[in-house]
Amino acid sequence: MDLVQTEIPEGFTRSAGGGHTEEYYLNMGPQHPSTHGVLRLMVRLDGETVKEIVPHIGYIHRSIEKMAESQSLIQNIHLTDRLDYLSCHMTNLGLCLAIEQGADVGVPERAEYIRIIVCELQRIQSHLLWWGCFAMDLGALTAFLYGFDEREKITDLFEELCGARLTMNYFRPGGCVSDLPNEFIPRILKICEHMKTTLDEYDNLVSKNMIIRERTQGVGILSKERALSHGCTGPVARASGINYDVRKDEPYGIYNRFDFDVPLGATGDCYDRYTVRIEEMRQSIRILEQACKDLPDGDFRSKEKPNYKIPKDEHSFSSVETARGNFSTYVVSDGGKTPYRIKYRSPNFSHIGAINDMASGYKLADLVTVLATLDPVIPDIDR
Amino acid sequence: MTTPDQHQDTPPQNRPQSRPQNMGAFTPEAQAEDTCTKPSFYAYFIKRPIVGAFSLLTGMGITLKTLCNVTSTVTQEYPENRDTLTMPPAFRGQVIMPHDEEGEHKCTACTLCEKACPNGTISVLPMKNIANKKVLGKYIYRFDQCTLCSLCVEACPFDAIRMGNDFEHATVDKDSLVMVLNEKEGRL
Numbered sequence: 146m147d148l149v150q151t152e153i154p155e156g157f158t159r160s161a162g163g164g165h166t167e168e169y170y171l172n173m174g175p176q177h178p179s180t181h182g183v184l185r186l187m188v189r190l191d192g193e194t195v196k197e198i199v200p201h202i203g204y205i206h207r208s209i210e211k212m213a214e215s216q217s218l219i220q221n222i223h224l225t226d227r228l229d230y231l232s233c234h235m236t237n238l239g240l241c242l243a244i245e246q247g248a249d250v251g252v253p254e255r256a257e258y259i260r261i262i263v264c265e266l267q268r269i270q271s272h273l274l275w276w277g278c279f280a281m282d283l284g285a286l287t288a289f290l291y292g293f294d295e296r297e298k299i300t301d302l303f304e305e306l307c308g309a310r311l312t313m314n315y316f317r318p319g320g321c322v323s324d325l326p327n328e329f330i331p332r333i334l335k336i337c338e339h340m341k342t343t344l345d346e347y348d349n350l351v352s353k354n355m356i357i358r359e360r361t362q363g364v365g366i367l368s369k370e371r372a373l374s375h376g377c378t379g380p381v382a383r384a385s386g387i388n389y390d391v392r393k394d395e396p397y398g399i400y401n402r403f404d405f406d407v408p409l410g411a412t413g414d415c416y417d418r419y420t421v422r423i424e425e426m427r428q429s430i431r432i433l434e435q436a437c438k439d440l441p442d443g444d445f446r447s448k449e450k451p452n453y454k455i456p457k458d459e460h461s462f463s464s465v466e467t468a469r470g471n472f473s474t475y476v477v478s479d480g481g482k483t484p485y486r487i488k489y490r491s492p493n494f495s496h497i498g499a500i501n502d503m504a505s506g507y508k509l510a511d512l513v514t515v516l517a518t519l520d521p522v523i524p525d526i527d528r
Numbered sequence: 529m530t531t532p533d534q535h536q537d538t539p540p541q542n543r544p545q546s547r548p549q550n551m552g553a554f555t556p557e558a559q560a561e562d563t564c565t566k567p568s569f570y571a572y573f574i575k576r577p578i579v580g581a582f583s584l585l586t587g588m589g590i591t592l593k594t595l596c597n598v599t600s601t602v603t604q605e606y607p608e609n610r611d612t613l614t615m616p617p618a619f620r621g622q623v624i625m626p627h628d629e630e631g632e633h634k635c636t637a638c639t640l641c642e643k644a645c646p647n648g649t650i651s652v653l654p655m656k657n658i659a660n661k662k663v664l665g666k667y668i669y670r671f672d673q674c675t676l677c678s679l680c681v682e683a684c685p686f687d688a689i690r691m692g693n694d695f696e697h698a699t700v701d702k703d704s705l706v707m708v709l710n711e712k713e714g715r716l
């Protein structure tokens with residue numbers, strides 16, 4: 146039997162064995178703990194050095210965009226929970242903003258503040274989960290438990306707010322489902338205060354740890370040009386030095402009223418992606434403190450309607466910054482009860498395309514590091 | 529085989545070695561202590577192991593502190609604390625139809641909840657009572673299909689249904705998940 150495979154598998158630029166008989170193909174996933182879901186990476190290896198990576202996606206495709214065409218706009222909100230399940234408040238908000246734009250719905254002042262507070266809490270929650278999983282992928286189980294401990298406090302808040310811990314379904318066009326429960330704001334401020342000391346502890350535990358540093362610094366570099374051409378957004382792009390944050394550049398809601406910085410990295414390696422996310426948590430705490438201070442009284446939702454209709458041939462578009470990057474929603478209406486077409490643009494899809502640029506040339510263990518710092522959410526890629 | 533490998537046949541050269549400047553706790557002092565990328569003999573063989581060992585000890589100190597701090601215990605002994613465990617009032621467990629003391633529910637069989645449900649979980653089967661008025665016959669709820677979105681509860685104009693707080697739904701019989709929520713037909 147011919148042991149050297151001469152046929153090039155789909156997606157690869159060169160066959161294994163072409164001059165290098167040590168080269169071979171390896172499947173990482175679809176069931177692999179560090180791919181964070183059902184993602185399959187096909188890798189061409191030379192010994193332990195990664196030469197080329199071809200990601201295969203679609204293992205949990207649920208055709209949510211097609212399903213959207215048979216559901217009313219309100220019913221679609223609970224489907225957006227199932228895209229990026231760690232940023233579901235933000236994805237809910239994305240669709241709600243698009244509906245508000247198309248159906249011309251106003252939002253009360255208090256609801257705008259509630260939205261900001263809830264979204265920033267969710268960003269911290271998502272980054273805490275990422276922080277724990279990142280450390281676990283690199284072999285530090287303690288940090289995983291610490292991250293989940295803090296995350297639990299925020300998840301408990303969400304459970305009291307909207308009754309769910311993961312699939313929130315909390316925002317509606319024109320506001321939110323319910324008002325904040327009693328004693329919510331003092332508890333958020335307490336968490337903020339606690340998080341500040343916890344983040345310093347995290348720095349001592351993981352960021353300054355020599356093993357973590359040696360495994361992340363100078364590994365998985367994504368240059369600014371490649372990040373731009375792949376359409377990377379969010380922390381991945383900012384770590385490569387691209388100063389783009391939807392909250393700053395195209396402010397939605399009332400983000401332009403808050404004072405916060407956009408952390409940037411210099412080299413675009415794994416350590417930069419790490420530090421950018423840690424710093425983003427600190428900036429979210431800053432936003433939370435400002436929003437909690439200014440939270441006005443009033444309605445939490447403008448006049449409720451059983452369904453919202455977007456006029457015929459109206460196109461509405463919104464972009465929000467999820468914990469992973471730019472999440473955009475594009476709604477086309479034919480004037481009926483259900484949308485004619487909804488298109489979601491998810492940040493993770495672009496990031497997974499850039500993985501060949503990031504991880505090829507490094508060792509196989511570094512591929513796990515790169516994947517951990519990308520923070521992919523597979524249902525968001527496949528939809 | 530003829531296609532050139534555009535990517536990384538040789539390891540990437542000119543990899544930038546600098547670190548981002550001054551981000552949060554990553555102060556310039558902390559940066560100066562960062563010896564990983566400096567190739568000199570002193571930095572690599574003397575300072576690096578010392579700084580590295582110190583960083584590991586700092587981390588161990590944190591874990592030791594947490595280990596000794598009994599107040600930091602967050603684990604809940606779940607099946608044992610079942611009696612004291614309460615869910616927040618907003619918790620979305622499953623759709624229930626509350627009945628008052630006389631066993632009456634508030635549903636008028638208007639089917640608004642059925643229309644609001646995104647996946648056909650609810651079937652409202654109306655019937656005619658003696659006065660030829662439309663009343664509720666059977667309120668069928670298929671829990672195995674429900675996504676717990678609470679859109680039906682929001683749609684109900686009479687507050688006849690709400691989301692319950694029960695969360696232990698495991699069962700070995702799938703048929704038991706299809707339930708009739710109203711205790712008796714009709715309404716006063």
Ligand code: SF4
Nearest residue numbers: 645674675677678680
């Ligand atoms: S909670 Fe949602 S899915 Fe379940 S019955 Fe109500 S509307 Fe349908």
Ligand code: SF4
Nearest residue numbers: 635636638639641684
């Ligand atoms: S539960 Fe409420 S919405 Fe559903 S049929 Fe009864 S009264 Fe109407």
